[in-house]
Amino acid sequence: MRRCEEIAALLYQYIDRELSDEEYREVRQHLDECPPCKDVFQLEENVLTVVAKCCRNVSAPQNLIDRVRRLSAEHTE
Amino acid sequence: MTLSDTCCPESTQLQEIKDEAITYIDSLYRTAVRMTGNAADAEDLVQDTYLRAFRSIEQFTPGTNLRAWLFKIQTNSFINEYRKRVRRPRNTSLDDVEEYYLYNHLVESGVQPAKSITEDEILEQIDDADVFRALDELPDNFRQVVLLADVEGFAYREIADILEIPVGTVMSRLHRARKRLKDQLLDHRDQIESGVKGQNDA
Numbered sequence: 001m002r003r004c005e006e007i008a009a010l011l012y013q014y015i016d017r018e019l020s021d022e023e024y025r026e027v028r029q030h031l032d033e034c035p036p037c038k039d040v041f042q043l044e045e046n047v048l049t050v051v052a053k054c055c056r057n058v059s060a061p062q063n064l065i066d067r068v069r070r071l072s073a074e075h076t077e
Numbered sequence: 078m079t080l081s082d083t084c085c086p087e088s089t090q091l092q093e094i095k096d097e098a099i100t101y102i103d104s105l106y107r108t109a110v111r112m113t114g115n116a117a118d119a120e121d122l123v124q125d126t127y128l129r130a131f132r133s134i135e136q137f138t139p140g141t142n143l144r145a146w147l148f149k150i151q152t153n154s155f156i157n158e159y160r161k162r163v164r165r166p167r168n169t170s171l172d173d174v175e176e177y178y179l180y181n182h183l184v185e186s187g188v189q190p191a192k193s194i195t196e197d198e199i200l201e202q203i204d205d206a207d208v209f210r211a212l213d214e215l216p217d218n219f220r221q222v223v224l225l226a227d228v229e230g231f232a233y234r235e236i237a238d239i240l241e242i243p244v245g246t247v248m249s250r251l252h253r254a255r256k257r258l259k260d261q262l263l264d265h266r267d268q269i270e271s272g273v274k275g276q277n278d279a
Contacts, residue, residue, distance in 0.1 A: 016232075043259075047258065051208050051223070054204075054209070059103045059106070064106065068123070069099065
């Protein structure tokens, strides 16, 4: 089994789903067996979730959407 | 293969691509707001992005990632047009910032604070303004990768294509930017804890 430091180095690639299936399984297994590592990974994921959630609350104003629709129509003719 | 090489009725296909492009306006706008720092400039940047996209829509290859194509146009507009026009005193590296934060963190906390509240409780107390402040303080090129990866969900390879940088650079910027964001939110924890302590003392 990989050591905690090696697993920690894969933290972001794991969170970003950028690992191979085999590496992903290895990290998953380590986290299931190592509560301290699991806490570290969980905190990272939670922080990123908070960041994503609050940024995604922002929507384009209706007048901008209307202007872009008009641009689209102009470029059709 | 570009649109002009296809056999389908061109105007219908062009219109479909433009209609799909407009469905990504929320993504482009929220990214533009965080990059420019204000709604008016963000609206201008997004409108300019669509104008450029519609003008060169025939260069878009059907079947490839339209959303990533739009982000690439917007990123180029931001760097080449907006940034040149609006100069803000911003860092382009995280070195100074990190040292400054580490220093502040050590000075302010004195000793490692006791873990009196859980991290989940801290996260519940962090509001949008805290997150936006932390993001705004990142240098442009670091904030950009966080927005593309964590908010918009692009893969490393897609971000590398949008920003025209190597995948390794995407990963290292993401790593440092996220570390910095987390440090700032932990800094926020110290404030919450001292607030909790203050209340307990009273």
